Amino acid sequence: MKHAATLVITALSIGLFFAPGCARLSSQTRASDSYADRFEREAVAADHHLASEAGAEILARGGNAIDAAVATSFALSVVRPYSCGIGGGGFMVVHRSGEDGAGAGQFAINYRETCPAGVAPDRFEKLDDPVASRFGAHSVATPGTIVGLLRALETHGTMDRRDVLAPAIRLARSGFHADAHYISSTAALIDRFEANPEWKRRFAFVWERYLLSGNVRQGDLIRVPEQARALTLIAEQGARAYTHGPVGDAIIRAVRADGGVLSPPDLASFHVEQVAPARARIAGYDLVGMPPPSSGGVTMFEALRILDALGYDFSGPLDTPERAHLVSEALKHAFADRAEWFGDPAFTDVPVGRLLSDAYTASLAARIDRTRTQPASVYGSRAQIVEDGGTSHFSVVDRWGNAVACTETINLVFGSLVAVPEFGFVLNDQMDDFLTRRGRVNAFGLRQSERNLPGAGKRPLSSMSPTIVLDDEGVLAVAGASGGPRIITGTMQALMRTLAGDSAGASVARPRLHHQWIPDRLDLEPDAFTGVGQRAALEGFGHELGERVEIGSVQLIRRARSGTGWDAASDPRKGGRPAGR
Numbered sequence: 001m002k003h004a005a006t007l008v009i010t011a012l013s014i015g016l017f018f019a020p021g022c023a024r025l026s027s028q029t030r031a032s033d034s035y036a037d038r039f040e041r042e043a044v045a046a047d048h049h050l051a052s053e054a055g056a057e058i059l060a061r062g063g064n065a066i067d068a069a070v071a072t073s074f075a076l077s078v079v080r081p082y083s084c085g086i087g088g089g090g091f092m093v094v095h096r097s098g099e100d101g102a103g104a105g106q107f108a109i110n111y112r113e114t115c116p117a118g119v120a121p122d123r124f125e126k127l128d129d130p131v132a133s134r135f136g137a138h139s140v141a142t143p144g145t146i147v148g149l150l151r152a153l154e155t156h157g158t159m160d161r162r163d164v165l166a167p168a169i170r171l172a173r174s175g176f177h178a179d180a181h182y183i184s185s186t187a188a189l190i191d192r193f194e195a196n197p198e199w200k201r202r203f204a205f206v207w208e209r210y211l212l213s214g215n216v217r218q219g220d221l222i223r224v225p226e227q228a229r230a231l232t233l234i235a236e237q238g239a240r241a242y243t244h245g246p247v248g249d250a251i252i253r254a255v256r257a258d259g260g261v262l263s264p265p266d267l268a269s270f271h272v273e274q275v276a277p278a279r280a281r282i283a284g285y286d287l288v289g290m291p292p293p294s295s296g297g298v299t300m301f302e303a304l305r306i307l308d309a310l311g312y313d314f315s316g317p318l319d320t321p322e323r324a325h326l327v328s329e330a331l332k333h334a335f336a337d338r339a340e341w342f343g344d345p346a347f348t349d350v351p352v353g354r355l356l357s358d359a360y361t362a363s364l365a366a367r368i369d370r371t372r373t374q375p376a377s378v379y380g381s382r383a384q385i386v387e388d389g390g391t392s393h394f395s396v397v398d399r400w401g402n403a404v405a406c407t408e409t410i411n412l413v414f415g416s417l418v419a420v421p422e423f424g425f426v427l428n429d430q431m432d433d434f435l436t437r438r439g440r441v442n443a444f445g446l447r448q449s450e451r452n453l454p455g456a457g458k459r460p461l462s463s464m465s466p467t468i469v470l471d472d473e474g475v476l477a478v479a480g481a482s483g484g485p486r487i488i489t490g491t492m493q494a495l496m497r498t499l500a501g502d503s504a505g506a507s508v509a510r511p512r513l514h515h516q517w518i519p520d521r522l523d524l525e526p527d528a529f530t531g532v533g534q535r536a537a538l539e540g541f542g543h544e545l546g547e548r549v550e551i552g553s554v555q556l557i558r559r560a561r562s563g564t565g566w567d568a569a570s571d572p573r574k575g576g577r578p579a580g581r
């Protein structure tokens with residue numbers, strides 16, 4: 001029996017800096033409802049109130065959910081510079097209601113970063129620096145956010161590019177105040193700079209302008225007007241400012257100065273894909289999510305379908321040890337399959353249909369022991385034992401019933417730490433989401449197969465899980481999260497609570513669990529399962545328990561449970577606040 005002592009996992013102890021980070025909010029803080037609100041017509045829930053307000057401003061001016069999503073994202077680039085931004089990439093899942101004259105339906109937009117042409121599959125195995133895929137120019141994948149957002153706007157938006165970018169440009173000029181999440185997310189990074197003093201010169205922009213030379217305090221004004229120049233060029237010139245213009249040129253210079261291989265053709269050839277979303281029917285609801293190269297939608301849907309096959313009652317609460325055991329077992333199967341099967345579908349066949357099929361999910365459900373957890377080797381379809389950020393999610397609904405779930409990232413906190421000084425933004429370190437060294441886990445402790453090796457033009461596997469839940473009346477919920485693999489488990493549990501009838505506020509705030517198969521450990525937030533005997537009961541199922549300060553940061557909008565309108569919440573773990581009318 002594995003009655004191991006509870007492990008306390010902190011970002012610092014494993015040397016990582018997860019953007020959703022370590023906002024150490026007490027239950028009391030979470031119980032406050034400043035992070036949730038009710039809106040009659042339209043709403044945006046982002047993980048920073050200024051970004052929610054930027055999107056809401058566009059909705060109030062008559063824009064649709066896509067216009068608002070694009071405005072929100074550009075604003076996040078300014079106010080959550082360690083989570084996402086124009087140096088990164090992302091995914092959107094979109095529902096068109098048909099009420100505004102556009103065709104009804106759902107689709108996904110993929111603007112995930114791509115591997116530069118000059119990077120071979122064994123690139124990182126040949127480099128001496130063991131963290132080259134996480135810090136510095138080698139870790140930078142070709143950014144996709146600028147091209148992706150502008151494509152979404154041109155194809156599905158209604159407003160002028162200059163109007164949609166205006167709120168972000170204003171924010172970049174005026175600056176914003178560092179909040180509690182900014183401080184908690186950057187504390188470990190400051191320690192790392194102190195431990196590597198040469199970084200203060202190498203990554204001078206991040207050190208001096210964003211970390212205020214290690215002295216950043218809550219309430220400090222962070223002002224990077226250089227980004228207003230980039231955003232203004234994008235507003236004026238469109239994507240060409242990046243693909244063939246001054247913003248792109250500055251990116252290449254910044255990467256080259258730090259020894260990287262990004263080249264102009266990588267930027268010029270960046271392609272955005274509009275694809276069919278992943279779908280699953282669970283407990284009478286239609287779930288619409290992100291397909292590969294995100295593992296998010298399919299891994300979450302596989303776990304939920306396994307639970308459905310077990311006869312799990314989705315209308316009941318999550319918080320009993322018996323239910324938590326079943327959720328954990330379903331996650332172990334789904335994450336084992338994530339490790340085995342996933343990669344960029346443009347380069348490898350990902351058997352999505354089989355992983356979500358009735359027969360397969362029923363067969364995995366049948367292998368679950370309701371009384372005990374089992375060794376890691378028995379999970380998934382071909383589990384192998386070989387031997388763990390910055391991200392931001394927002395949800396939007398408009399007055400026509402359109403919805404956007406959008407998750408974007410630069411990967412770890414402040415991404416690669418390589419900044420583009422002329423234009424005041426940082427570049428991603430998304431290369432670490434590839435399998436960079438065979439047999440090793442990535443920064444999130446995730447095992448991955450050779451399907452996810454780097455390769456020219458390939459997109460690294462992601463856990464981002466923008467998701468829309470539909471029922472007979474249209475959109476029931478729009479959700480997603482930041483937090484590496486805890487994106488999947490955080491989004492899943494928030495949606496399970498919504499399906500069980502919880503408010504948006506309760507759905508995002510209640511404590512969560514996380515299991516990702518390997519490490520074979522059930523992580524709990526500090527205030528999860530604290531009732532008398534509950535943790536002992538979980539250990540009685542054979543689970544080794546760990547504790548993690550925060551399991552994802554979820555932004556969720558749900559149709560109001562009574563009356564009309566929308567119930568919106570920004571996860572109190574990250575300190576955001578929704579906006580709308």
Ligand code: GLY
Nearest residue numbers: 409411462463464
């Ligand atoms: N970089 C985190 C993810 O895409 O899963």
